[in-house]
Amino acid sequence: MPTLGCGSHSARIVDRDGATITDAHVLTRVEWTRVLDDTSSATVTIRPDGGCCRLLDRVRTWRHNLQIYRNDDFVWEGPIILPDWSGDEVSIQAVDVLGWLDRRVPHESIHFTRRDLTEIAAWLIEDGFTPDDPGHDVQIIGRSRILGDREYVKDIEQTGDHLRRLAETGIDYTAVGRRILILPEDHCERVGRLTDADFPDGLTVSEDGTAIGTRWIVEGRDGVMGIDGGKDAYYGLLEQYVEESSILDEPSALAAARSRRRGSLPAPVFISSQEATLSPEASIDLASLVPGWCVDVTSTRTCRTISQSMKINGVKVTEDASGETVAVHLAPAGV
Structure with missing residues (x-):
């Protein structure tokens, strides 16, 4: 069984035509993410050495891409959107390919x-x-x-x-x-199993009462309506309305309402991404931590016990002078 392990990162800046502008030889900080239903980001801080400073002077937004490797494995790439040059460091911020x-x-x-x-x-x-x-x-x-x-x-x-x-x-x-x-949305291929031992810093478990809805009304364009749910035997009646102007037909509006209800009932229980730092000994490899896939989580350490499939909503990997941390944002699978 693979384990998460400890990673060491390297980075490269490449032109849109594929030519290498420079390798980042000395990195003081690396952070990159994967997210669901949005654009992820990455930031590297480079301490230039020798001719690297001259090459970094050529970096231009949207023309050049940032590539990040973990233990020589390619993990992230996207266009640079914000380079910052300071006295002894260069910070490069980028977004993934969806940013285009x-x-x-x-x-x-x-x-x-x-x-x-x-x-x-x-x-x-x-x-x-x-x-x-x-x-x-x-x-x-x-x-x-x-x-x-x-x-x-x-x-x-x-x-x-x-x-x-x-x-x-x-x-x-x-x-x-x-x-x-x-x-x-109901995809839930399981890629691993996690327990309290895999979260050495402990977990923060939150129930999001602001998201709950037992009856959802989705209004599309020109008065198209989709309604799903009603009074719940446990929660009673909690109604939510949302407008989706891109929806043109009632079956789509109904599917949207059903999707909203499925994701909000019962009240979603989240594991905070800032607290859910994984142990290097966790029985899961980084390549499988892809938003949209699921992990089975069992936790009894907090007063709110969890034993359920959780969807990976986000991954954040950071390396600095203190080492590497890998954190995950987990939410109810909704299936």
Whole structure:
């Protein structure tokens, strides 16, 4: 059984044409993340040595990419959005490949009728990258089995915003390197099992009462409505309304309402990402810690006992002078 282990990081800055600008020889801090249904980020702090300073002077936003390796394994890549040059250090901030979609708009108008939401997501991504592709791959892990109507208009709104709104109605997505994974919201492939021993700093378990809803009303465009749920035998009646202007048909609105209710009932129990630092001895490898996959968690250390499948919502890896930490954000699987 693989274990998480301890990592040592290296970084490289590359041009969009693939040429290496420079290797970061001396890193004083590295932080990179993986997130669900959004764009992840990374930051490295470099102490230049020799000719590295001259090469770092050439770094330009959106032209150059940051690549990060852990124990020589490629773990993260994306365009640089904020370099900071100070007296003896250079800090480089970057976003993953999905960040490009926040700088793209639909390039043609299209109307989808009863199409699986994963196919619509794939179209948004491919359309966003078609005019100028920095390098990406799309992998559909499984169909959502939710058929819906959607309409997108040329040059209206950012593609990244369209994709985030679509993810609120029955799909998930995440980026791993240059791969963009699209998966059904109820995907829960298990990649490991964690217990209290795997969280040496302890856990903070929280129940989010602000998210709960026993009856959800989703309003789409032109008065389209989807309603799911009602009075719950345990909680009573807790109603929530949300507007999703991208939804054009009642089946999609109903699917969105059902998705919202499934994710909010019972009240979601979260494990805080800031507290859920994993032990290097945890029986799980970093490559399998992908948002959208699940781990079985059993914890009896707090007064709130947990023994359930939890979905990986985010991963944060940090290395500095004190060593490496790997933290996970876990939320109810909803299945």
